[in-house]
Each structure stands twice: as C-alpha cells, then as structure tokens.
Amino acid sequence: MLILRNLRFITKVAKTDVSILNSAPRIVRELRSQSRQRPDIQVSKEEDEQTTKPPAQVAQAEKHAQIDITEAVHKYLKDELRQIENVQSEDASTSISNATHKENKSVSGVDADNSLAIGEAKKDYVPTFNLAAYVNKSPTLQQFIQLGVDLHSIERRKGLAKFVLGLDFEKDVKPHLYFLQDQGVSPDVFGEFITKNPLFFKIDLDDLQTRVNYLESKNFLPEQRLRIFTRNPFWLMFSTRRIDQRLGYFQKEFRLNGDDVRFLSSKQPRLITYSMEHIRKSTFCIREEMGFDEDELKCLLLNKPRLWMMSEWFAADLH
Numbered sequence: 001m002l003i004l005r006n007l008r009f010i011t012k013v014a015k016t017d018v019s020i021l022n023s024a025p026r027i028v029r030e031l032r033s034q035s036r037q038r039p040d041i042q043v044s045k046e047e048d049e050q051t052t053k054p055p056a057q058v059a060q061a062e063k064h065a066q067i068d069i070t071e072a073v074h075k076y077l078k079d080e081l082r083q084i085e086n087v088q089s090e091d092a093s094t095s096i097s098n099a100t101h102k103e104n105k106s107v108s109g110v111d112a113d114n115s116l117a118i119g120e121a122k123k124d125y126v127p128t129f130n131l132a133a134y135v136n137k138s139p140t141l142q143q144f145i146q147l148g149v150d151l152h153s154i155e156r157r158k159g160l161a162k163f164v165l166g167l168d169f170e171k172d173v174k175p176h177l178y179f180l181q182d183q184g185v186s187p188d189v190f191g192e193f194i195t196k197n198p199l200f201f202k203i204d205l206d207d208l209q210t211r212v213n214y215l216e217s218k219n220f221l222p223e224q225r226l227r228i229f230t231r232n233p234f235w236l237m238f239s240t241r242r243i244d245q246r247l248g249y250f251q252k253e254f255r256l257n258g259d260d261v262r263f264l265s266s267k268q269p270r271l272i273t274y275s276m277e278h279i280r281k282s283t284f285c286i287r288e289e290m291g292f293d294e295d296e297l298k299c300l301l302l303n304k305p306r307l308w309m310m311s312e313w314f315a316a317d318l319h
Contacts, residue, residue: 130155131151131152131154131155131161131164131165132151134165135151138165139169140164140165140167140168140169140173141164141165143169143173144164144191144194147187147190147191147194148190148191148192149191149194149195150191150195151164153195154195154198160198160199163198163199163202164198167201172201173201175205176200176201176203176205176208177190179205179208179209180193180229183212183222183225183226183229184222184225184226185226185229185230189230193229193230193233196233196234197233197234197237199237200233200236200237203236203237207239208236210240211235211236211238211239211240211243212225214240214243214244215228218247218258218261218262219258219262220262220265220266221262223266224262224265224266227266227269228265228266228269231269231270232269232270232272232273234273235269235272235273238273243272246272246273246276247261247265247272249276250264250272250301253283254294254297254298254301255294255298256298256301256302260298260302263302264301264302264305267302267305268305268306268309270309271305271306271308271309274308274309278308278309278311279308279309282307282308282309282310283297283308286300286307286308
C-alpha cells in the first residue's frame with residue numbers, strides 16, 4: 001500500500017520536474033527497503049505499548065508491589081520479633097535458673113551458717129537444772145530445804161546447780177556448817193548464808209580458819225566477826241592477802257585508825273569486798289566534784305558507807 005501511494009504521488013509530479021523523475025527509481029528502492037523494515041518498527045511499537053501501559057494499570061501494579069513489599073516487611077519483622085522473643089525467653093530462663101541457683105546456694109550457705117552457729121552454741125551450751133526434780137533423789141537437797149535454802153535462786157546462777165548436786169551433805173556440807181557454828185553463826189541463818197554463797201563449801205576448812213585467825217590478829221571482836229560473816233557471806237571467799245590490801249587502802253585513803261577500820265568493816269562488810277574501781281570513782285566524785293574536805297570525807301565514810309556503793313553517782317555524772 002505504501003508503494004502504490006508513493007507511485008501515485010510520483011505520477012502527480014510535473015513533467016518538468018525531471019530531477020524528481022530521475023530519482024524515482026531510487027525513491028522506490030528506499031520505500032521498498034522501508035517497507036521491509038516496517039515490521040521491526042511495529043514490533044518495537046508493540047513493545048512500547050506493552051511497556052507504556054495506561055496510568056490506572058501502572059497505579060494498580062505499584063499498589064500490588066507495595067502490598068507485596070509490606071507483606072514481606074511484616075513477615076521479616078515477625079520473624080525478627082519471634083527470634084528476639086526466643087532469645088529473651090532463653091535469657092530469662094537462664095537468669096531464673098542462675099537466680100535459683102544463687103538462692104539455693106545462699107540458702108544452703110545460711111543453713112550452713114545456722115548449723116555452724118548451732119554447733120558453736122552447743123559448745124557454749126550450759127545444761128540447765130531444775131533442782132526440784134532432784135529433791136526426791138538427793139539427800140543434800142532435802143537437807144538444804146530443811147535449812148531454808150532457796151533452790152530456785154541457786155539454779156538461776158550459772159554452774160551453781162550442778163555444783164550443789166555434786167555435794168555430799170555428810171562430807172562436804174556438815175563440816176562447814178560446824179565451822180560457821182563455831183564462829184557464832186546461828187543455824188537459823190544457815191539457809192540465807194548458803195543461798196547467797198553456796199561456793200562457800202568449795203573453800204578448804206584450813207583456809208577458812210586462816211582467814212578467821214587474821215581477823216583475830218587485827219583485834220576484831222567476836223561480835224564484829226559474826227556480823228561480818230552474816231552480813232557478807234562472800235568475805236570468807238577472799239584470801240587474807242586481799243582483805244589486808246583492802247583494809248590498808250581504806251585506812252590510808254581516809255586516814256582511819258584501827259578502831260575506825262574495824263568499825264567500818266563491821267558496819268558495812270560489803271564495802272570491803274566491793275569493786276575497788278567503783279570505790280575510787282565514788283571517792284573522786286564526793287571529794288573533787290562535791291568539794292568535801294578530808295575530815296568531812298572520813299565522817300561520811302564512817303556514817304554513810306553505802307554512799308560509796310551507789311551507782312547514781314555515775315548516772316548523774318553522765319547526764
């Protein structure tokens with residue numbers, strides 16, 4: 001069709017246009033060659049039509065592509081979250097197991113410490129005694145009850161209950177009671193004496209006699225010795241050397257003569273065996289802080305010796 005159209009065009013050309021006529025064969029050949037290349041042009045046009053789709057189709061294709069991308073991203077994120085959750089669950093289980101292991105270890109350590117503490121406590125454990133349970137089987141306890149001894153007071157002090165249970169009344173108790181009786185102590189006060197100082201039966205009789213002889217050598221009257229032994233059962237627990245040192249301290253510190261020392265010892269026997277540190281502090285408070293002179297201090301000591309055994313001095317000093 002193109003060839004015929006071109007031929008018609010050629011026939012309409014003026015005859016005078018010789019150059020155009022002369023070039024007709026060449027034009028025909030070119031047209032023929034163009035006609036042969038036309039299918040390629042059409043094919044390329046078809047490809048262009050396929051590539052250049054309408055805008056609606058392009059938008060729909062882009063939408064499908066975005067949906068596919070979104071789905072792929074969601075799928076990827078889900079996989080990542082699933083992996084993270086698995087890792088976290090593994091870490092949590094690991095931490096829980098570690099915490100449980102540590103807790104069990106700490107609990108076992110606490111149990112070990114408790115068992116160790118219990119073991120140490122067992123070492124220091126002192127068996128407690130209820131002496132009333134042994135009265136029916138112990139003649140010594142029965143005799144103590146008849147003398148008026150307070151067994152409950154004895155069993156509250158560490159080690160004394162066991163010591164009392166080990167005493168034999170005939171061998172260990174009777175000789176000491178006879179000794180007290182020889183010093184003028186009435187059997188009516190045996191119970192009170194034993195209750196205050198059951199360790200009295202632990203002292204050898206020869207030592208007890210030596211301590212009595214010391215008081216006799218210092219011109220203590222029998223009445224004074226009796227008052228000393230009954231008012232302070234612990235006096236006989238002190239050796240003669242310790243008693244001599246304490247009596248010498250009071251005589252020198254307060255300028256006492258022999259009669260004053262004997263009077264003080266019999267008036268307040270507990271003062272002689274009291275804590276020396278406490279006595280020195282009391283002396284300092286009364287003399288230095290209250291301003292009493294030496295004569296006044298001596299007068300206070302002989303008339304009110306209990307002032308030196310009061311703990312209120314230090315309480316007032318602290319406040």
